[in-house]
Amino acid sequence: MANTTAAMSANSAVTLPKRPNPVMTFVRQQPMGAVSFVVICAMMFAGLFPQFVAPYNPLDIDFSSLLAAPSWDHWFGTDAYGRDIFSRIIYGSRTALVIGFASSALGSSIGAVLGIASAYFGGRIDNWIQRFVDVLLAFPIIVLALVVVAALRKTVVYGVDVNLIIAIAIPILPRVARVVRAAALSVNVMPYIDAARAAGYSDTRIIFRHMAPNVVAPFLIMFTAFIAQAILLEASLSFLGLGVTEPTAAWGLMLSGNAADFYREAPWMVIFPGVAISLAVFAFNLFGDSLRDYLDPRFKT
Amino acid sequence: MEAQIQTKSRAAQSSVPLLAVEDLHVQFETSRGTVRAVQGISYTVNRGEVVAIVGESGCGKSVSALTMMRLLAKTGRVTQGRILLEGRNLLELTDDEMRAVRGHEISMIFQEPMTSLNPVLTIGMQIMEPLLIHLKMTEEQALVRALELMQQVGITDGERRLSQYPHQLSGGMRQRVMIAIGLACKPKLIIADEPTTALDVTIQAQILELMKNLSRELGIALVIITHNLGIVARYADRVNVMYAANIIEKGTADDIFLKPAHPYTNGLMRSVPRLDEPRGTKLQTIEGLPPDLRMPPAGCRFAPRCPHRIEKCSQPISLIGIGAGHEARCHRVDEIASGKLKVEFPGGGAVNSQAQIGSAPILEVSGLKKYFGVKAAGAGFFSSEMATVRAVDDVSFSIAQGETLGLVGESGCGKTTVGRVVLRLDEATDGSIKFNGTDVTHHSGREMRGLRRKIQVIFQDPYSSLNPRMTVGEIIAEPLKVYGIVPEKKARNDRVGELLSQVGLFPYMAERYPHELSGGQRQRVGIARALALEPSLIVCDEPVSALDVSIQGQVINLLEDLQARLGLTYLFIAHDLAVVRHISDRVAVMYLGKIMELADRDEIYKRPLHPYTKALLDAAPIPDPRVEKARAPRALRGEIPSPLTPPSGCVFHTRCPIALDVCKQSVPPVRELKTSHLVACHRAEEIMEGKVLQGA
Incomplete structure (x- = not known):
């Protein structure tokens, strides 16, 4: 009887405790999640207002300090064109966040809906969705993204290539669909889904109101993991000349290009963008984990 | 001379009880504080004695047993007390010494025979294992002993069973295997933790009878831990009743x-x-x-x-x-x-003025069939050979407005499937379902929508029938919103509060999540959800079987009250004969997808005309040792056949004590032998006239 309500006997009225502030509860229950959230917020701030954070213009070429080592003038050093690496990382966080976040959100959401629908309807619909997923899964991530990005070309809206987002979202979609379908299958046989059917609710309502919240745990893990993947994928596409192009500041680009030629003499050229990517990936994963625990009412006291 | 010494030593031994638990305290450290699961319990078990520990879930009865085996979870700690096995304190043994005690001197039988056997090892391997380890037998010796054990626990074709895996055995068989493993090293004490809770009533009787006989013949002491007072009456010598970590009463x-x-x-x-x-x-x-x-x-x-x-x-x-x-x-x-104080509890008294039972049937089911296709056993990987499970095979009944029809049977008899088909959660293979005179068997989703409001359901498991991500208020308000019954939010909250009070909860509980409620409270929420749509028929699928004994009564009373107040009609599906008898007006007994007998409640319990109904009634335990000890040992032989290959003719003939040749050949039709007493048995007349099965 480790039940919280066990002490409260059914015939003694108890006043409802005040709902505590959700932010404070999150910080108290998930300290690591709060730390990662601060990192993500810092990254977002840097992405939104880079001009207030970055000491230099990321595109300014300074031939007087090519490949300068980290110093008080250039915290993270400079690259082969004398551009300030710290400033480029700050500006690069916008690219990373927009592409990573948007494409992972797009791919994971569609994948989740497909996965749940597949589990809920079963039979022929399940079969069709899963075969479609099989086709997508048959291509390696990078190849599939390449095909899509080559077929769609560039469509720039507010300085962001929408088609690049779609290209990265499509390989994410089948992977999320698979995992979410597995989780949804076990939810689908729960009596509360039968109860919803017996109450005559529409399929849409059952899928979104009753099933989706119960597969949120695997969804959040996949979603945050794929933000990291998307950032890497964007970097790879950029390296191949199909994603973000020079001279735009992007973390992936900073790792590729002529960094490969100079990393022995100027290791800061790869270390700092690498750290930035790792930090972002780590922060998103950690935040996803804590959010999952926080959102599960069963973990609440 | 030798005999004398033996008697002497036995006398000396018997002065020390086999097992003595002295002032045992166990506590668990959890993130929410220290749970004192067992607080100062003491009891003794003598050689060859059957001692029962009875209590509801969470009272500490299983924890005390696990402590005896030193199998507590890591968070659990014994803070005080001793457990003496023949004078040796088990709590002070080293791990190696304890390993020698487990399975050798004390063995344990768990509740779930499905999960307590290892699915990837053969039965033979699992029975022989303790023999090889504890008694250091050779493979050949162990094999001989294993066969002997199988015989002892009533497994006839032991040699074939030895090479089988647990999933190939029925629940009852698996529990027999568990007992065989328990017996393997001739222990002095067997602890059985809810040994029959997961089993059907007829199988339960077989297993208990077996355990009692073994204990008597082999002189093994038996500690039975259970929540079911009924089974204890027949088999226990002494009983300890536990409540909230204490023994609150002990005696014979x-x-x-x-x-x-x-x-x-x-x-x-x-x-x-x-x-x-x-x-x-x-x-x-x-x-x-x-x-x-x-x-x-x-x-x-x-x-x-x-x-x-x-x-x-x-x-x-x-x-x-x-x-x-x-x-x-x-x-x-x-x-x-001294009898000065008579213990009385709230409730009691006559049932509130019984709801009027109308004459028009609200639900008519005729010739209902539900077949499931499953991949045939032994079919190859690429083969699409299918076998058919006849979950429900030609079932007909009707329920009048305001009436309760009890549908009773053992697991796998198809009673739940009947409920699901009536709810249209599953499509009927054949037959028709009429609701208020309209055939709804093949209504489309849209046509069903209006009907859904009128037929609602209460599920067995209050833990999984509520969406864990929604608050109680959201769960109950949802149908009101979706159907536009109460479109305005404020009014809807009021209605939710009203519904909660109606089922004996408090309006403020609307803010809670299901996991914050106890089992009984959750089941009340499930009932409130069903009531929200103002249905006329409620399918109750085992609504109390997952609840504790003291909570069961509360929920049954609530269901009866609601029926009287709101004029509800119930299709009450359950395996517990006593519960069904208590709540139903008429009762249908199902076996292997067919209705065996259907009659008025009092009629069917007093004068059953089907041998299966008789067997079920005989197998059900009664919590009164006088009644129990006067009853002849009864155990319906055999197991429920697989619904994949049902027996020819009468499906019950394989277990029927009075089966004739005709029972193997032709299916007995459902006949109305007396007014509104339907029975499907070739020999029902003889039973009625008292020529066979008299007093059996």
């Missing part, structure tokens, strides 16, 4: 059942519907919930729920002797024992 079976001294023991017995009692009265119920073991009440732990509490009950209390070996932990025990 006769003491406990005939002269219960503690109000809780009284309450437990009153809140269970019984087969041998007149009905038409409401169950007495113990109100409220057991205390939180992190902060139990300082005085008598039962006081908050006790109808006879007095001021003194807030003082601590220990066991007080009444008679030889009969003790109870109650301040008023003298008054109760």
